[in-house]
Amino acid sequence: MGDASRQGRDEPEPSAFPDVRARLAADRADTLARAAALRRDFDGIVAANALVAVDDEHDPEGGTTAFERAHVAALLAQAREHLEELDRALQRLGRGQYGRCEGCGGTIAPERLEIRPAATTCVRCAARPTR
Numbered sequence: 001m002g003d004a005s006r007q008g009r010d011e012p013e014p015s016a017f018p019d020v021r022a023r024l025a026a027d028r029a030d031t032l033a034r035a036a037a038l039r040r041d042f043d044g045i046v047a048a049n050a051l052v053a054v055d056d057e058h059d060p061e062g063g064t065t066a067f068e069r070a071h072v073a074a075l076l077a078q079a080r081e082h083l084e085e086l087d088r089a090l091q092r093l094g095r096g097q098y099g100r101c102e103g104c105g106g107t108i109a110p111e112r113l114e115i116r117p118a119a120t121t122c123v124r125c126a127a128r129p130t131r
Helices: 020-050 062-095 110-115 123-127
Strands: none
Touching: 020 062
């Protein structure tokens, strides 16, 4: 078998990811801080609403408050999802599977991991339509 049969399936070398653990940990710390701030914002919106008589049907601010609450809740859910992705990336790193595509088993390009350190697929697999 020649090099063509191994293309994209080379084992990622540990030296290819020297600062990955620190980058993932820093991203995780930033995401935790963002989630905490969003949680405070959400709690503030809820608390502010508790102080006023709520009549969504006639309150001109009711729609705005509901939108703000939903928006902050969505951002908080995204932060939590990102934390889970980072935790899974740290687990893959610990098992020596970081940088391996879950779709095809090939190597994820270092450029992709630079941009998306928690990426689980190579560009080719990520571009495939989902079913």
